[in-house]
Amino acid sequence: MSGHFHLAGEQVKREDMLSRARKIAQMLQNKGVSTGDVITILLRNDTTLYEVVEACRYVGAYYVTLNWHGTQAELMPILSDSGAKVLVGHSNLLGQFTQPLPPDLAVLVVDTPDVINQRYAKSDVLPTTKNSTDDRLSATAHWERLTAVLRNTPEIESQPERFRGMFSYTSGSTGQPKGIKREYDEQRPDPYTVFAGLAKALMQLDSGDRFYIAAPLYHSAPHALTLCCLAAGNVTVFIEPKFDPERFLADVQQHKITHTYIVPTMMIRLLKLPQEVREKYDVSSLRYALSTGSAWPVDVKQGMIDWFGPIFFESYGASELGFMTLISSQESLAKPGSVGKAIAGGSIIILDDAMQPVPIGESGSIYVHLPMFGPFKYTNTQGTLDGLHYQNYTTLGDMGYLDDEGYLFINDRKKDMIISGGANIFPAEIEAVLIHMPQIADCAIFGIPDSEFGEMIVLAAQCQPGQHLDIAQVCEFLNGRIARFKWPKKLDIHDQLPREDSGKIFKQRLRAAYV
Known part of the structure; x- marks a missing residue:
């Protein structure tokens, strides 16, 4: 097998x-x-x-x-x-x-x-x-x-x-x-052997393990993880055309699945299953689950750990650079909000706008060096990669900081950062608070042009079934939780927010109505 x-x-x-x-x-x-x-x-x-x-x-x-x-x-x-x-x-x-x-x-x-x-x-x-x-x-x-x-x-x-x-x-x-x-370079290891190595180093796969994938394989992360299994040669792969929460549980039980790739939107669907359905299936064979793409709400992460055990790993990655960090369940509970340390062989530095290193704990642009994947070039674009490179390091516009143990915390993407009244505001910080509001099922924060402040903060929200929401309720909930200048000034209610299959919200679609 x-x-x-x-x-x-x-x-x-x-x-x-x-x-x-x-x-x-x-x-x-x-x-x-x-x-x-x-x-x-x-x-x-x-x-x-x-x-x-x-x-x-x-x-x-x-x-x-x-x-x-x-x-x-x-x-x-x-x-x-x-x-x-x-x-x-x-x-x-x-x-x-x-x-x-x-x-x-x-x-x-x-x-x-x-x-x-x-x-x-x-x-x-x-x-x-x-x-x-x-x-x-x-x-x-x-x-x-x-x-x-x-x-x-x-x-x-x-x-x-x-x-x-x-x-x-x-x-x-x-x-x-x-x-x-990816640039072709005879001097680097064959990328196929790199994927085979990641099967062990990133995915912790051993001979005879069973990997389950239901996320769309056109996405770089699920595609690359399945490619790791192909390159390893000794791992059985179960490809499912479309994710269904109960089918996932049934497949884990039937095929004794040991490893899987799962994103927060899938986890939320699993957690919404009735308790009697969740208890029907033996999922004890599953010992490793990796997530990328979008941040987990804290309650979702805790709910999945309570159910499956501390088997969940989170990786910060990008199509341009590959898998950059890894953090285990135990580490994420000890370092809430972190995406982990750089994977073996990689390194991370934080620079300010003058391309100077910032002190530990201070935010700046995240620059990453992953020699195992090699450099890349963009096609179909005007301009150059100037400003994206510092020595052998590359940034994709994400902002964050390192703590004194080398754990990376991401504030937001620089392109998503809102500058209102001269202050830098990171939507991810506000979203992380609002997702705990009882009336909110899903939300996104973005900026739109404003003649007085430069940009206005807008909240796009999807309400929980049977719930109503207005801007006054939002401000009341945020009072005492985040600074007043970070409060949304406008609220848009959506039946469903536009999301990619990876879980990322299409903020440009939300912003397009204003810009």
Whole structure:
């Protein structure tokens, strides 16, 4: 069993996956893909995704995992900017394209597995019939069905090249999405061996362990963690197309899952299950759960630890830099609010606007050095990386401080910082207080232009069922908890706040109504 993959519980033998990967590699080579070229992937959570990733090792290609929530208008700039030679996608995702695709782009259609269609049957993206998909695709692109192409394609005879890896794109919060392309460097260790090492150093995986992933695999964190398992070679991977809280518990019990990736939005859904449902399942096999992306509300973290035990680890990471820190449950209880220390081999410094180190405990820009991942360059953007680098360190605009034991605390992203009346205000600080207000289920703080103060603080809130909220109640709750100048001046009520699958709130969408 060790080392195999499963899709919704159905086993896919690793040797069969690798055989198909080598066939895909030969097919890519036949289509002119060579070292340094780019493949794009538009697949939901499916084992085929990692067959394509493995194939890219053999031909030395980069790959881009496309957000399958994206519209064709949002994805086309990425196809263009990346210079993609091939697009591999599930039939019902490609079937939604209505505009012609680039004529020199080879399109390979993967029949959507029935289990994925079942999981998304009630979603806003409904599966289409095979014939209607074929008709739509024929109107927009020259395409081939992957299974048909591979039927007469032999396995590639060459050995894998040095791994180029994932070529990510930002969410495009300001203008077009930017590409994050890792620089190729023969002097550094093969990135594939780095991922294999992280399976042990970051994920604490041993031979025979079982990793469960239900987060979308186009996201860099869940994708990279699953890639660690692939590179390790001795870990069984359970891929679930869509997270469901009770199904998660049932799968942990049935398959004796030992490791998982989980984000706060998933935890909240688990904690909302009735007690009788929670007590139905034996989850004692689970001993390691990693979260990235968004901060945990304190009560959610405590609730999960009370239920599952101190098995939760949190990592501060970014597509540009990788996993930067790690903190255990025990450490987070002792250091509330911290995201941990730098991972082994990395280091963190805090600098002021004059690029000078700040004293311990004082806030500034967070600069990180992670030599194991190597430097990156942005594509599809104007300007340079000036100001983002200091010696070998890089910042992504996050603000925070280190304590006297080297634990990192994040205030907020610098771009989200509000300057009102000359004072620097960090939305995350206010959000961390307001999330405990009984009437609030979810919230976001952001700034909008204000003629008098420069920026005005706005609270966007989603109320608990049956609750009402007004700005006077908000101010009354904050009184004595945070300084008055940090209180929101305006309240917007939303049925549901816009969030990414990673849990991050799309603040730019909230701000767009004002700017």
